Amino acid sequence: MSEPKKFALPVLGEVDRRTALKAGAATLGVTAWAAAIQPWFEWTTELNVDEFLQKHYRELTAEQKLAVFRHLEEDAKKQYGADVHISDPLPLPGVQYAYALNLSICIGCRKCAEACHVENNHDRPTHQSYIRVFEMQKGGIDFAKGDCHYDHPVPAPDKYYMPVQCQHCENAPCVKACPVEATWAEPDGIVVVDYNWCIGCRYCEAACPYHARRFNWQKPEIPADEVNPNQGYLSNRVRPQGVMEKCTFCLHRVREGRMPACLEACPTGARVFGNVLDPDSEIRWVLDNKRVFVLKEELGTKPRFFYFFDK
Amino acid sequence: MSVEDPSPPAAARPPGRLLARFVLLALVGVALAVGAVAAFGPVRVARPSAEVALPYTPEPKFAVEIRKPAGPPVFHTGIKDANGKSVTMACAECHKTREPNAANRLGRPMAFFHQALKGQHGNLACVACHNSTEANASLRLADGTSLPYTEVMQLCAQCHGPQYRSYQHGAHGGMAGYWDLSKGGRTRANCVDCHNPHAPKYQPVQPARATNDRGAAKETGHE
Numbered sequence: 375m376s377e378p379k380k381f382a383l384p385v386l387g388e389v390d391r392r393t394a395l396k397a398g399a400a401t402l403g404v405t406a407w408a409a410a411i412q413p414w415f416e417w418t419t420e421l422n423v424d425e426f427l428q429k430h431y432r433e434l435t436a437e438q439k440l441a442v443f444r445h446l447e448e449d450a451k452k453q454y455g456a457d458v459h460i461s462d463p464l465p466l467p468g469v470q471y472a473y474a475l476n477l478s479i480c481i482g483c484r485k486c487a488e489a490c491h492v493e494n495n496h497d498r499p500t501h502q503s504y505i506r507v508f509e510m511q512k513g514g515i516d517f518a519k520g521d522c523h524y525d526h527p528v529p530a531p532d533k534y535y536m537p538v539q540c541q542h543c544e545n546a547p548c549v550k551a552c553p554v555e556a557t558w559a560e561p562d563g564i565v566v567v568d569y570n571w572c573i574g575c576r577y578c579e580a581a582c583p584y585h586a587r588r589f590n591w592q593k594p595e596i597p598a599d600e601v602n603p604n605q606g607y608l609s610n611r612v613r614p615q616g617v618m619e620k621c622t623f624c625l626h627r628v629r630e631g632r633m634p635a636c637l638e639a640c641p642t643g644a645r646v647f648g649n650v651l652d653p654d655s656e657i658r659w660v661l662d663n664k665r666v667f668v669l670k671e672e673l674g675t676k677p678r679f680f681y682f683f684d685k
Numbered sequence: 686m687s688v689e690d691p692s693p694p695a696a697a698r699p700p701g702r703l704l705a706r707f708v709l710l711a712l713v714g715v716a717l718a719v720g721a722v723a724a725f726g727p728v729r730v731a732r733p734s735a736e737v738a739l740p741y742t743p744e745p746k747f748a749v750e751i752r753k754p755a756g757p758p759v760f761h762t763g764i765k766d767a768n769g770k771s772v773t774m775a776c777a778e779c780h781k782t783r784e785p786n787a788a789n790r791l792g793r794p795m796a797f798f799h800q801a802l803k804g805q806h807g808n809l810a811c812v813a814c815h816n817s818t819e820a821n822a823s824l825r826l827a828d829g830t831s832l833p834y835t836e837v838m839q840l841c842a843q844c845h846g847p848q849y850r851s852y853q854h855g856a857h858g859g860m861a862g863y864w865d866l867s868k869g870g871r872t873r874a875n876c877v878d879c880h881n882p883h884a885p886k887y888q889p890v891q892p893a894r895a896t897n898d899r900g901a902a903k904e905t906g907h908e
């Protein structure tokens with residue numbers, strides 16, 4: 375991975391955020407500074423001083439992380455009445471994830487989107503999901519003619535179906551657009567968001583050519599007994615209001631060796647996932663043996679999400 | 686895309702928390718202007734880079750299990766016994782005494798028995814798959830070899846090589862469980878779980894409820 379990106383503050387010019395925090399602390403002394411900024415937090419009950427002073431996620435030590443996770447677990451209990459467990463499985467060395475989807479097989483049943491909704495603790499009233507399934511006219515890839523609100527038995531004649539979620543681009547425009555480094559690509563290729571660091575500016579949402587990012591306009595509503603308690607800090611924990619979210623390939627599952635929820639839910643077997651660095655993996659076989667393509671290749675985003683037809 | 690496009694980024698955020706953050710950033714800025722910048726060391730990134738690592742190819746410790754049919758199917762007579770249980774018969778009970786009729790095919794209705802069976806699988810002859818020399822208690826491969834019903838996938842494989850090959854490489858037929866077989870096992874569906882051997886076309890379904898984008902849904906009330 376490259377040098378940490380700099381961001382520009384209007385007053386200062388280029389400086390990285392951690393240095394800024396450190397300098398602030400050094401000037402006033404951490405306690406004095408925390409006390410000095412306390413009034414700002416009285417505007418809102420959602421953010422506390424500890425959370426603000428939380429260093430960038432990637433710089434936290436194991437103990438500091440645990441403290442943050444415990445705090446978030448207590449918060450989930452308070453806000454949702456649910457006993458959740460937040461973990462942070464690390465990327466495995468020698469693993470690069472990729473995903474492929476067989477468009478000859480997919481019938482557009484939306485079981486994947488449904489599974490995502492449940493697995494990732496999405497807002498219930500809006501029935502949100504990271505996956506959008508387009509019903510497309512056979513003979514081309516024209517998203518303008520695609521419909522994602524169809525409601526009739528599928529597959530319909532002359533149609534094919536194209537589920538679209540975060541493409542986990544190697545050259546991700548969203549990562550570049552983020553002014554505060556709250557979103558980045560992990561060593562295993564998963565593009566993540568630190569919801570505690572995100573300032574909600576939505577630049578990433580505008581930058582994503584696949585419309586894969588969602589913004590939390592309101593606090594998600596989920597009944598206590600429907601909260602999925604197996605949560606990842608960088609993935610499916612309930613997101614606070616005012617931050618961006620997106621598909622993480624179910625990071626909390628896949629880094630434990632499991633399949634993403636959308637793949638397991640697919641009744642047709644259209645989805646293939648795995649480690650491309652393993653020459654014997656299923657995903658590698660697909661990339662080597664099927665004529666795969668990526669969406670909007672001309673943009674040079676280099677997605678890790680591939681599509682193919684059997685013939 | 687037919688997605689309701691989100692509004693332009695900038696102004697659209699709930700106030701409070703985020704405003705607080707920006708104000709804080711400015712505060713940090715002022716503090717910094719007073720303080721000394723140069724005194725601080727390089728930034729440490731905790732996560733190791735994967736670039737040097739060898740490909741992760743663990744020894745499988747868990748099995749891939751393909752579901753199998755329980756055994757030969759049974760014939761449902763449609764009759765209930767005294768206890769209300771439906772009466773079934775083994776295929777062989779009739780077929781050990783009947784001459785097989787090679788003219789029966791899936792492309793046309795059965796004339797006077799098994800009429801419920803609606804075939805739509807090319808125009809295959811019944812005896813292409815059912816082993817009439819064993820009273821239909823088994824299946825039959827093209828070379829005449831007897832095949833137990835539990836091994837039906839081999840039957841499909843002989844005519845559908847490409848799909849079978851894809852299946853073996855995980856690119857047809859799906860799976861559930863672990864991609865990493867050193868951490869857990871996998872279960873897979875059988876060809877006949879998704880394809881009725883007599884009418885294999887995958888059946889249409891009613892899709893799950895459409896999903897929404899919260900952003901789009903809330904947009905109207907917001908700006």
